Amino acid sequence: MTSALDRFLHTDRLPHIWCAGCGAGMVTGAFLRAAAKLDLHKDTTAIIGGIGCSSRAAGYLDFGTVHAIHGRALAFATGIKMARPDFTVIVFTGDGDGAAIGGNHLIHACRRNIDITCILFNNSIYGMTGGQASPMSQEDDVSVTAPYGQAERSFDLCRLTEAAGATYVARGTAYAGRELERLIRDGVRHKGFSFIEAVSQCPTEYGKRNPPKGAIAMLEDQRDRSVSAKEAAGMTPEELEGKLITGLIYKDESAPEFQESYQRMVERVQQDFDGTS
């Protein structure tokens, strides 16, 4: 990480808790570069993390940061954004935090189209608690709670969030850091709910039991499986089997944003109310 970004870090909190080869730092790095490009203001940027290795990123950043409870970061963030519409509100979550225990909050935040940017670090596993299966573990993935292979199917989180009403949906990888940085930057700029799936690697808990072995191989796998959204448009479902569709997947700038709609309602009510009292 370059020292120019140190101003956004609590350097006294380092070293971080992440294992060698973990993708969380790479995703956080992409965020920091985006933050620098966006010139985010420390006092009016709130970063809310849930619970998990990835969510811990919030605690290293020198913004207003909240380390919430497992799965509920988006609910905290909704309260913060509604109370302080002038804030830039960003959520860091994991695939367990955001797609399992917090899945309901995720789809409702999408539905409201509230102006929050949600970055979901997807490492396909519960890292913090020692390698249990996640709703993003793929079929046959081995984990400590699926020792014979995962029998469940996983989500396609980008399709899920798009269907639920998110108005900016993108997928990036820890491997393609520059692209991820751009996707995050544009997501934060977007007015409305932005969902960015950041595919990441956990060599410790996932890589230990599943191919490919080691952080480098896992990163190369991210590269090899990536297909840009543009390319993907011309591919058959069979060709897309096992691929990661990356880049901007969906964007709608015309849908009403929740906080603004609420504000308009308040103004209307206040006019009527003043008129009668």
Place this chain on the structure above:
Amino acid sequence: MELWYTHLLREKLDQDSLLVQGNRASALGALDAGVRFFAGYPITPSSEIMETMARELPKVGGVFLQMEDEIASICACIGGSLTGEISMTATSGPGFSLMQEAIGYAIMAEAPLVIVNVMRVGPSTGRPTAPSQGDVMQARWGTHGDHPAIVLAASNVVDMYRLTMAAVRFAQRFRTPVTLLADEVVGHMRESFSAEKAGRYRLSSGDFDFTENYSRPDLVREVHPPHQLGAFRHPHVTGLVHDETGFPTNDPQKSAEFLRELHDKVAHHRDELCLYDVKNEGRGRVCIVAYGSCARSARAAMDLAQHEGIPVEVLHLYTLFPLPVEILQRVARRVEFMLIPELNLGQYAREVRKMAEQWTTVISMGKIDGTLITPRELVDRVSDLVGKYENV
């Protein structure tokens, strides 16, 4: 000071007293106390609080959110609270259970907020429209870990108004969640309500004046520096054990100190927090110790018993936790029996017994059939006790 509800009154009718429902009174109290952030999820018998907030908050530019569940509701309230808003939610037993983890977070992060729980018969879906006081111990110990709790109990419509205001004050001053318990009957009853009635609380524990700076009171000494988002600061807030910087610590000494301080800030201020009223002080061999709708019955029973020639003392508790140890022990020293009517199987009686049994006999009178305890039932029980004593 012009109270908010006077606007509401003017809107409706041209008089200064009207029939108000308990739940609505709680919402009015919240608005008068400066609550401008409400997030909730509908549940009988509390929904009217939420509905009133939905109507009124937009008028004052406040935030009203109907969230996807009670967990999201209280978490959104915590979010609001972290930015400095006075936040509130309202629910009943099933929703209160869902909120427990986040209540612990609010305690740990010292995020002030008010939770109104209009109790219904449980466990589970129970009887949604029948009154109960079954959540008393959940209000005290519902979230995990050692933690303080401030729990108030409303017995009538004016209480709903005044105690919601008191809850706001305590939440702000102690920077912690405060739970106001009511029950289905108190939530749904309608009583006459007026400015004079609501303004001042004259209690044996002292006058409680709501008009002076109740929503932005001074912090108690033990509270850690508030970590407010915005306000030219960018703090870190966590539910992990942390030190005064707001960042987590695993240092055993700092860790113990912090948890102890959270506890002490409530325990050291019992004098201020414990609201109660004593009627017929020092008269009679029996004291009925009651809260919520049972306290109404107790007050009526006192008059009825007087009429029948049996003097009875009544200790009406408005604060259940922190335990009003001093007054309970003072009363315990002078009476032979403490009779504790409750719409549960003796949850609070067990608490009282622990601290009073060396001086008096604590008798639990629990009812769980979803009906109230009547003054007649209480008087019969009192005469029974007094008679039994005379026969010995």
